[in-house]
Amino acid sequence: MENKGRLPSIPMLISILILFVIIMFSFIVVLELPIQLALLTVWFVIMGFGVYLRYSYFEMERGLLKGIHEGMGATLILIAVGALIGSWIAGGIVPTMIYYGLGIISPGIFLMAAMVICAITALATGTSFGSAGTAGIAMMAIGESFGLPVYLVAGAVISGCYVGDKMSPLSDTTVMTAYLSKVDLFSHIKSMSYVSIPAFIIAGILYWIVGVVITDGSGDLSIAQNTMANLEETFNISWLMLLPAVIVVIMLIFKLPSVPVILFGALLGSLWATWFQGYSFIEAIQTLYTGSGIATGIDFIDNLLDRGGITFMLEVILLILLALGVGGLLQSIGAFKVIGDVFARWATSTGSLTSTTLLASFFGVFFGGAAYVSLLTGTKITEENYDRQGVSRTLLSRNVEAGGTVTTPMVPWSDGGIFMATTLGVATLAYLPFFWYGILVIIISLIYGYAGLFIAKKDKYEMERDKEHAEQI
Template identity: 50%
Template sequence: MKDVRLPTLFEIIIILGGFLALVLSFTVFLNLPIQLALFISWFLVIILGIRLGHTFQDLQKSVINGISNGLEAVLILVSVGALIGTWIAGGVVPTLIYYGLEFIHPSIFLLATLIICSIMSVATGTSWGTVGTAGIAMIAIGEGLGMPLPLVAGAVLSGAYFGDKLSPLSDSTVLASSLSKVDVLKHVRAMMVLAIPAYIITAILFTITGFIYGGKNVDLKKVDSLKSALHQNFDIQIWMLIPAVIVVVLLALKKPSMPVIVVGALLGAIWASVFQGMNFAEAIGTAYNGFHIDTGMKFIDGILNRGGITGMLDTLVVILFGLGFGGLLEKLGVLRVIVSLFEKKLTSAGNVTLTTLIVALLGNILGCAMYVSLILTPKIMEDSYDKLNIDRRVLSRNAEVGGTLTSGMVPWSDNGIYMAGILGVSTFSYLPFMWLSFVSIGLAIIYGYTGKFIWYTKNKSAQTEEVV
């Protein structure tokens, strides 16, 4: 049997350079789907794996294992697609848009967007669900109020990711804590000492920006025409929001995410049939095919013509290929080799924190899925934390900051493709306004190098920090 070895740095550079070249050439120059580039990249890594002594069967198993580790994300995304389709058909999202245009003042719109999306995300534990419902509504309201849409998208994502990484119901929160061997509630408490200051700073930034932009570009005729178009095509009443209230309450009561989201989708179909006059079979069909309407207003049609399971297929394929690619990278030990180059410098909490954030970002860039980052980062970095007797809560916190909060920044990742597609704003356009992510990353690095909120296990000699 052929001996198996780890890849050299030169081999890693060649493979990862080839991967990035494929991704960029397919998306930027050839206008080909990113999914095809990811699929071809599998075979680049497989060729390297065989060269390193692995059998094709072992490499194929690593692809399957990688995909199986993230199947929960696939199930949730399918459910969210169904939810978006029926909630638009049932008037839930149109009602949110209408009341937002009616009551939210332009000067506080960005702050309101941040708060609304963060509350919904904390309660539901899903950034995808938040962006696909409240996020769509806030984009439509922002357009009506004349706000720059990349800025609105930044506020939506800041709120959505804040809730996603603080909610014990969130799959990313559970994954980061469980793989770091930390109780999920202890992980959430460790996150709060970073997330809350970051949220306050972000809220201040969006408040100031809101007063700068608010009211300057408001076209009252456009606002009125948007509201009129919604009224003409939907029954707009406060009880249209009941399905949203039921879903938020059930998820806040810690009921399982997927069945609750499916129940919400069913309620949306019922609302479409009872209140919006749709045939029930057609209403149920929006869960699969999405919602389609022609209001005569291009922007409103662009916002409302979406959703359904079929609308999620592109992102689903990215997730599957990204998880498989991550499984191959883990099998070959690519990220472990990269980290080992800096091992001699991993002698302080600051350096370990910075390295963890970089590894998590690379997991999103190379693995193309948040799950890849959250699965690989704790496995790769845990020994470095243990050697310094740093509490695993710091590892889980840093893994989530680096993995969850950067996932929407990568145009070819699952989050990047989903967020850009749902919000109608390109990744590179909204990236500069993901202020919560940037502030959180900055605070994590500051904490690491100052020792603030860095906890140690009890067997550390000359302990300087208390364990909380």
């Protein structure tokens, strides 16, 4: 039987945090080495602390593997979305979205429209990754055609994608948060709406104002017109090209599992590439793995369209697995428990409840590298604090999403940050200041917490559930 190690002290956890930041900065900025090597180095640093605390290697290995296992759902989605992007570009689906978008949307309202379109797509499908990989890529091409800065367009796109990821009953993170928080799914969504709707409206107004100012209300349409002409020469453009997207959205609306639906959509993309875009069947199937390899002659369009395929996601997947391992190792040496005990002493009001939950959730993103990890750290570290104060767990679920799901694209080594930067072609730190929806969600959540706004007490159902749980214990 293995001896259980002792828990780390607060100074030790601070030391781990400082070393983590130093390693990431040194590898990425100073040495210009891959971030994957930085995370692998962090593994050994945490293991070193674990040995000092008298944890065996096998205990830490189990924790590492458990952490990776908890994020495998996101990995499967990444594989499916990579295949989807490759075949939908080759099949003319994404190019058709770009073409019609250029013809319909005016430069002045584009940023606001990009956020709304991506939000609608994400709400309908329940996936921010899928929305960014399809509608998001189209919006990036359209925005650059209008002469808008790519980092600003990326901010609007990601804002829209995460509105849907957060509010859709089809979203895996939304369902998982409600389950972990032990609240009804639609009660969870209703609670989030108090934060998300104002954040969405304010962000939309800001994008509209900035878009009008930058484009002077109209903008130069010559690049957009040239892009449309070039797309028409390269692809067979028609409304029929959008049928696979419609089919996938309908299937997801009917709550069919995301991964097989996305893979089915990818297969449709290959068929469309064969039937309408001149690919042989073997070439079309190959795009699922290697991407489209499209060359239109316009540099920024080629940069956006020459992507996709499962191989396009392999570095991203490796990075996510390494980041998940960091979270698993920290869990195995008791770091999350120590933090939970500190937060329990601090959380004495709805304001401090909100702050601690946001921090606990962000801790999971920062060290665990995935939204799934943040949902676990946010709920498990702080859930009992809500019960002690008699506050409804709908506040817990709302705060966990604000600190976890929404902050995922803010961290360069998280699954969301990596995917968005890779797919949209804009570095995380470049689009971060313009991810206004995510920033507003955090600000509004804190305001509500400290002002005591939209804070529900436990209802009769929750009281009875807690009583039954206590009796079972």
